[in-house]
Amino acid sequence: MPLQTGGRLELYSLGIDEARAAIDKGEISPMELTAAFFKRIESLDDRIRSFITLDKENALLQAEQAGQNSRHQLAGIPLAVKDNICTEGVKTTCASKILDNFTPPYESTVTKNLKKQGYVLIGKTNLDEFAMGSSTENSAFAHTRNPWDITRVPGGSSGGSAAAVAADMCVAALGSDTGGSIRQPASFCGVVGLKPTYGRVSRYGLVAFASSLDQVGPITKNVKDSAILLNIISGHDPYDSTSADVAVPDFTAAIGQGIKGLKLGVPKEYFIEGMNKEVEEAVKQAIRKLESLGAVPVPISLPHTEYAVAAYYILATSEASSNLARYDGVKYGLRVEGKDLLDMYMSTREAGFGAEVKRRIILGTYALSSGYYDAYYKKAQQVRTLIKRDFEKAFEAVDAIVTPTAPNPAFKIGEKSDDPLQMYLADIFTISVNLAGVPGISVPCGFTSQSLPVGLQIIGKHFDEEAVLKIAYAYEQATEWHMRRPEL
């Protein structure tokens, strides 16, 4: 429900669906809508710092071209895009100094699909450098603030996108999720974040962090918008061999269906010693709510959960060490001259990468080294298989799994930045989902006593985003958490 100020509709609070309706009815124009967001950004983003690049001129032009009457679903709708997704002619930095000057000569498949539907690119959002982090503190350019408490992190790595959506600086946004990078910031910022099944959405143009885990997904103000965007970005892409050639259903048709009788697995490994009590309570409340809506909670076990973080940090860093080798100062991006080739390589990468990226490149390089491969990479792959089997087994008995998205609410800026291991544990509940390749969503399910949002994670079977969205929507419609807005 849009906020009203003195009887006037606040344009920036609209979701995709509401904005679409308002434009179609002629109540607002795409220009007005886009201008409203820029006004909002201009007044707020100094504090939040969601955006790395804003493209006002082009955005207004796109809004103008969208016009009033369009059959395209996103015509004139301003969206933000995480800055690790390539946009032709618009700088794409990955929040890294090494790509500070990089403007892609090609368009990612996901944004190409948004373009086909007439979207307005409002800007590129901040992230942890190369999506490596859980707080957006690893950005080379700025710390994004959590709109609910600007002394706290928005989560990460899609912190810029989540904060921009939460602070009404765009209608919705795209993020990417390798180990929780959409769901965890969505949880921290009180918005909806969906990581689709691996292979559901093309990765072409998403700057690779860990190729076997990366997936693009929507961050939105409500579940329906998530379904709308998923409809648009899904599908087989001939430019991505790992994108699956499976039918894409109409996800908006799934929502609104009842959840009566659906079995919801509640894994004991996701309610652990040391997690925040208020988070635990909010999630348990949410499960009771779902039960009251007709779903049937079933206690389950995902026995290999405790090995997920370790396996993830071997596999993701191994792939990253290779994926990031192309940033060598030869072809594009930063180059620091050196006395010879090796010196140029080392100076460029020393100056271009931040500490966390370097840490992960070193970790991954080590894990793949001859003599260590079997003990690390191969072992981690075996663990990954076991985790996949955990889910397969669980899904023989349940329709979906519900868990907290993160063990804690948003933490203070700087609180964990000196302790990588503590930081890595922020993704403890989201990582398994990436390892298994299944879809997961985070929806707002309450607030702590300090008014910090809590997220409920709903995990589905392979390519069953419909169940995930259906449950999320039913929950959302029965609660009011998603209507709360941070005071800014």
Add this chain to the structure above:
Amino acid sequence: MQYEAVIGLEIHAQLLTESKIFCGCSTKFGSGPNTQTCPVCIGMPGVLPVMNRKAVEYVIRTGLAVNCGISPLSRFARKNYFYPDLPKGYQISQYELPLCEQGFVDITVNGETRRIGLTRIHLEEDAGKNIHEGTGNQSFVDLNRAGTPLMEIVSEPDIRSPQEAAEFVKKLRTIVRYIGVCDGNMEQGSLRCDANVSVRPVGQKELGTKTEIKNMNSFRFIEKALDYEIRRQMKVFNEGGRIVQETRLWDPNRGVTESMRSKEEAHDYRYFPDPDLMPIEVDNAWIEQIKSQLVELPDARRQRFISQYALPDHDAELLTAERVTADWFEQAVKSGGEPKAVSNWMMGELMRLLNEENKQIDECGFRPEQLAGLLKLVDNGTISGKIAKTVFEEMYKTGKDAEAIVKEKGLVQMSDETGIEAIVDEVLKNSPQEVERFRAGDAKLMGFFVGQIMKLTKGKANPKIVNELLRKKLLG
């Protein structure tokens, strides 16, 4: 002490696909720097590889041609190392589960046939090229070649001499050219060869420490480089030294191999399965389809030429060394040419003329049917064998049919006995001394008389009749 050399070869062959292995860019050689590139083969952030099925098919085709097993499941891996001509910082190659394994080819050296085992054939992408010449103190990178599909054929250490090594590469070159997967051009680098060489006392089972030799870009250099390296290693042994495992570069100007990097400096390539590519499944239907399109291979064709056309082994070998040559031969035979005569003409006159202009047989100015036409004229006595040579050269120059040339130049053979007899009489009358000497026993003068007659008839007199008449007149 008697030593023997143990050699294994790695051959890289650029595949003749129209487009690159992971993108739609052209693979054509010789265009301006970086004109055949796109975000994918430049290694832009965010791009992904998509496998060119044709490249996979070419490798399978090669595997079938050299008796390999084709893996039902094959995987691609990343080989990680930094170099400016390698845009992604890794090469997509194969490590575990290559497309083809366990094959062989037979080679013949000094009359002895030996079977050389093949460990594997895999598919990978080529790198670009660094340009250092004429660029001052800067270097440039041309990525046109980056992403060209490359097939690596690895032999077992079954090769025992430089001659065998060269013969093995020749054989593989013939095969890949035959089946149309590689043009085999060693100078341009579309066929490249590295060798692993070690030496051990005869009778010893274990392999000695090996060195890897690179930069041998011709058959001659393969022989020379390996010959040098084997002698070098033996010398080290004889002087009580030990071989150092290292990579050595052949320097064709100085005729030596030189140390490039030692084992300690060797790269750790950190191979791991490429998460951007799905494993390739090759089912029997696909293999059968490729098999059904496979052309007759050089060895089989050579055997058939011997049995079907009754050609000597030597002819059959030369004629089947290149598919185009063999096709040319068979076309001429099909058009009525007698096989051995066609073979003689092709290996004699035709090769001589082509070699003079450094041309290939498919650049020959006339068609095989026209050679058959020429042979027919010789056969039915219209022209003599000697005249045929003239006609052949004219045919080569102009591309005209033999019959037209004979008519145009009035080269029809004189077979009319009375006409020739008159000339024979004239020659004998004008050479009384020679006649006397001949009759006194100087048989060599026969050639003189024939020559005189041919001179008068511009070579057109039927030599058989000339001979008969001369014999009759001089001896009879």
